[in-house]
Amino acid sequence: MKKVFLAFCVVLAGLPAGLQAAPTAADIAAAHAPVIRHQVSSDKDYLAAFDFDGNWNGYDNWQKQEWGYPLKAVVYYSVLESASHWFVTYLTFHPRRWNTLNSASWSQENDLQGVQVLVAKDGSPTGKALVLEVWNGKGFDAYQADLAARLKSGRWTGAAGFEGTHPIVTISAKNHTMRVAAPRSAPAKGDVVYRFTGRAEEPKKGAASCGYALVAVAESFWRNRAAVGSGQTYGTSVDTAHGPAGAALGGDDYRRDAATMPWTWADPKASKVAAGDWFFDPGHSFAQRYETTAPISRAYTANPYAPEQGAGTQLAARVANFEALYGEE
Numbered sequence: 001m002k003k004v005f006l007a008f009c010v011v012l013a014g015l016p017a018g019l020q021a022a023p024t025a026a027d028i029a030a031a032h033a034p035v036i037r038h039q040v041s042s043d044k045d046y047l048a049a050f051d052f053d054g055n056w057n058g059y060d061n062w063q064k065q066e067w068g069y070p071l072k073a074v075v076y077y078s079v080l081e082s083a084s085h086w087f088v089t090y091l092t093f094h095p096r097r098w099n100t101l102n103s104a105s106w107s108q109e110n111d112l113q114g115v116q117v118l119v120a121k122d123g124s125p126t127g128k129a130l131v132l133e134v135w136n137g138k139g140f141d142a143y144q145a146d147l148a149a150r151l152k153s154g155r156w157t158g159a160a161g162f163e164g165t166h167p168i169v170t171i172s173a174k175n176h177t178m179r180v181a182a183p184r185s186a187p188a189k190g191d192v193v194y195r196f197t198g199r200a201e202e203p204k205k206g207a208a209s210c211g212y213a214l215v216a217v218a219e220s221f222w223r224n225r226a227a228v229g230s231g232q233t234y235g236t237s238v239d240t241a242h243g244p245a246g247a248a249l250g251g252d253d254y255r256r257d258a259a260t261m262p263w264t265w266a267d268p269k270a271s272k273v274a275a276g277d278w279f280f281d282p283g284h285s286f287a288q289r290y291e292t293t294a295p296i297s298r299a300y301t302a303n304p305y306a307p308e309q310g311a312g313t314q315l316a317a318r319v320a321n322f323e324a325l326y327g328e329e
Helices: 002-014 025-031 058-066 282-289 307-326
Strands: 035-038 074-082 085-097 108-120 128-135 140-144 149-151 166-171 178-180 192-196 209-216 234-240 243-249 290-292 300-302
Touching (some): 025 074, 025 085, 025 209, 058 234, 108 166, 108 178, 282 290
Antiparallel strands (some): 085 108, 149 290, 234 243
16 A cells, blocks of 8 residues: 555656646545554554454454454544545554553453544645644544644644654553654654554564554444444444444453444533534534634545445445555565
């Protein structure tokens, strides 16, 4: 997939203005894919695909993590496009939230974190990042990526650091708290630094870096949204703007069904933003909180969750997922 993205950029550069091919959702996700500095205490902190054990049953992941299944790094992505911006969500998954002494007040089966990037259509092939929002379990932390974005109220959590076009995030060991790294900061000693390479890899012993693949949410978690109940993907369900869907990943070790999905996330400080808007209607969510040089449009031109658009994006998403996981010859 990385080869495909680089080739896409080369082709764009050689095309006359007005004839340049529009970037796909996979191209946008690859362009802004985060660099992840991950504190690691054991292999329990390795990034993984939800189906690392070959199934979409959430209730056996705690046990399967101990059984030696490879934990190959996957980051899930979602891209919505409007007339003015791209809204790019990235989700990371771990089979466990854990501690040296596990307890129901701390530990859980399945753990999901998320960051969303507001990308302006600035005339470049894949745009410029303006804002990053990180889910903190209770709301969203705001990081400024460009001076073209301003908060309407409140204060920024911090400024965002980058490697090229790729924002840098940090994830802690055990509880997997996600933050955005400050500009000019360096990885901590012992961190594993995950970068998008287009191929899912497991960290080698003692290695400081590892590659990951991108997989579309629409073709993974969302496709399995109806799998709710014992032995299924989800333990609870919710009615969303696009129909019923699993609300939390199924888990019965320590805290039950504790990993909630981004279409349920809400910020109590944003009274005009409903639960799920952050994921399904990010144009509204961002417009309520930020001012940008170009106003944020909610006229979506690509939305994989809208019934009239979802079916048309499935083949392209599946091809991109295959290339991400297995590479291109």
